[in-house]
Amino acid sequence: MTMIDLNTLRYFTSAFETGTFSQAARVNGVSQPTVSAAIQKLEDRLSTPLFKRSKSGLTPTPLAHRLYYEAEQSVTHLSTLETRLCDQPQQTVRVHCAPDILIEGIAPGLSSLRRSTPTLIFSFTENARDSDLAYLSDMCVPEGHVFxxxxxxxxxxxxxxxxxxxxLPGVHLADxxxxxxxxxxxxxxxxRIELVPxxxxxxxxxxxxxxxxELIGAGLGIAFVPQSHGDGRDDIKLLPLLDADAGTRTTGxxxxKSAFAKGLAERLFPT
Known part of the structure; x- marks a missing residue:
């Protein structure tokens, strides 16, 4: 039996990390059908699904978790082999992650991007103005950036x-x-401190x-947080505010405005 193709494993690890075929395609610089077809062939080869597909994205099966655990380090090592052997010049990407953005949400895309472009080195900046790429809310976009x-x-x-x-199913301000x-x-x-009693x-x-x-999970207080902050946490309950508008946030x-930063950002945008 022939070995599983490296590109197929790279597409798989990217899909596992990003949660969509479209995002996996972007970070690898290929089309979505290319990724979908490669994953389908891999599933046919293994005679079992690796992901449950839905409108909200991909849910890895137990076999996918096992395959990712076995393959991720090898894929990263082999993907960067040519760069290490040829001593190719590296490019530094300055990234800003705002304090209200959870790093676990952006790490998969950056990891897949680095795997597909081994010459990239990521450096995190404290100020969005100093970054090439910034994850933040629409209210915090620095001058000279495109959001x-x-x-x-x-x-x-x-x-x-x-x-x-x-x-409770929801709370009132008096609560x-x-x-x-x-x-x-x-x-x-x-x-939203202006809303509270x-x-x-x-x-x-x-x-x-x-x-x-972590402070909320420990029972030290409550807070207004974006709805997605509760994903994957069983120590915290998120409740709607019933008698006032708690507001929304737009993140991106x-x-x-450089060709280098624009090219990287376009590969990170989900469809």
Missing amino acids: ATLAEEPYRIAVARFHPLAS LEDAPLIHRPYCPNAD SRLSVAAHATNDMQLM ISHR
Whole structure:
């Protein structure tokens, strides 16, 4: 039996990481049918599905998790082999991730991009103005950057799963009067502190949303957070605000107006 083609494994790992065939195609610089066909042939070869397909994206099967665990390091190593042997010049990509963006949401795309372009080195910047690519909200796009929307989502009230409010289908502003708030001062117009009752106390000031979610999960306070922040967490319950508009946020990726940054950003945009 012949070995599984490296490109097929690269497409598979990208699809596993990004959650869509279209995004896997973008980061590998090929068409979506190319990725879809390669994955289908791989599934036929293994006689079992690797992903459950739905409108929301791909859900890996147990076999896909096993294959990814076995293949990812080898794929990355082989994909960068020529670069290492030929000592090809490397390019630094300066990336900014805003404090209200969870890094786990952007890491898969960057990982697949690096695998498909081994000469890239990623450097993270504290300020969006200094970046080539920036993951942020539409309110924080720096001058000289072009913004593309990736998602729009409502805000919810996040509470620990054992919090008294967690059993409710939703909350009213009056329900929050005795609940300490964890403040998100780094998130312009998204903290919604103006909505909360005046009796509500501030328990802590988070420095980023990753820290914020851990504080909420530990039961140290509540906060207004984007709905997607609850994905994959069983220690936190997200509740809608019933008697006021908690607002929405629009997030995306911005890029510097250069051919290099534009090319990278276009490969990261989902369809």
